[in-house]
Amino acid sequence: xxxEFGFRAQLAIGEMGVRLAKTVLRxxxxxxxxxxxxxxxxxxxxxxxxxxxxxxxxxTDSHSPQRLFxxxxxxxxxxxxxxSCADYFCVLFYKHRVMYLVSRSELQQWLREKYxxxxxxxxxxIKVIRSKSNKSTWSARGVVxxxxxxxxxxxxxxxxxxxxxxxxxxxxxxx
Numbered sequence: 183x184x185x186e187f188g189f190r191a192q193l194a195i196g197e198m199g200v201r202l203a204k205t206v207l208r209x210x211x212x213x214x215x216x217x218x219x220x221x222x223x224x225x226x227x228x229x230x231x232x233x234x235x236x237x238x239x240x241x242t243d244s245h246s247p248q249r250l251f252x253x254x255x256x257x258x259x260x261x262x263x264x265x266s267c268a269d270y271f272c273v274l275f276y277k278h279r280v281m282y283l284v285s286r287s288e289l290q291q292w293l294r295e296k297y298x299x300x301x302x303x304x305x306x307x308i309k310v311i312r313s314k315s316n317k318s319t320w321s322a323r324g325v326v327x328x329x330x331x332x333x334x335x336x337x338x339x340x341x342x343x344x345x346x347x348x349x350x351x352x353x354x355x356x357x
Contacts, residue, residue: 195242195244195276196240196241196242197218198242198276199240199241199242199274199276200216200218200229200230200242202242202274203229203230203238203240203272203274203281204216204230206281206341206343207230207232207235207272207341211232211233211234211235212233213232213233213234214230214231214232214233215230215231215233216229216230217229217230217231226265226266226267226268227239227262227265227267227268228266228267228268229268229272230272235269235270235283236268236269236270237267237268237269237270238268238269238270238271238272238283239262239266239268239270239271239272239286240272240274241253241262241271241272241273241274242274242276243273243274243275244275244276244277245275246275246278247275247278247280247282247329248328248329248330249326249327249328249329250273250282250326250327250329250332251309251311251324251325251326252289252293252324252325252326252327253322253323253324254293254323254324254325255322255323256320256321256322256323257320257321257322261322261323261324263286263289263290263293264290266286268286269285269286270283270284270285270286271283271284271286271289279342279343279344279345280340280341280342280343281340281341281342282329282338282339282340282341283338283339283340283341284332284336284337284339285336285337288336288337289336292332292335292336293325296335297325300325300327307325307326307327308323308324308325308326309323309324309325309326310322310323311323311324
């Protein structure tokens with residue numbers, strides 16, 4: 183199954199997700215460096231440096247927080263799971279006011295151990311997403327994994343927030 187998304191809309195959602203992640207994480211980690219404008223860090227798949235936690239790649243999702251999309255490859259090249267040099271993935275479900283923090287290295291190891299099983303037992307978890315920008319189109323292949331299963335096998339941190347916490351982000355221009 184394949185879905186298509188507009189690149190500009192996805193980029194705007196991603197940028198909003200990084201702003202929201204900074205706002206929510208500042209309650210526990212007051213020193214956060216935004217690396218979105220650092221092209222070298224972007225190539226390495228890093229959006230934020232959070233003192234006391236490490237480097238984060240923020241993935242923003244508008245779907246259900248019951249399943250996490252783990253990007254395996256983009257147009258035949260390594261996807262976020264293998265391309266990123268971040269210490270953690272911060273998977274943010276803004277509509278549900280929840281984010282998950284998962285160690286990139288634990289996630290890589292889990293996928294290496296479980297991918298053959300997913301292909302054999304749950305091939306419907308493997309998804310292809312197409313993105314379009316002007317006349318260019320590319321695809322990303324990934325695995326949609328139930329959060330409950332992932333949480334049983336890797337350390338999955340959960341952070342929630344209230345609507346009032348979003349006021350600072352809304353002041354910056356989203357919503």
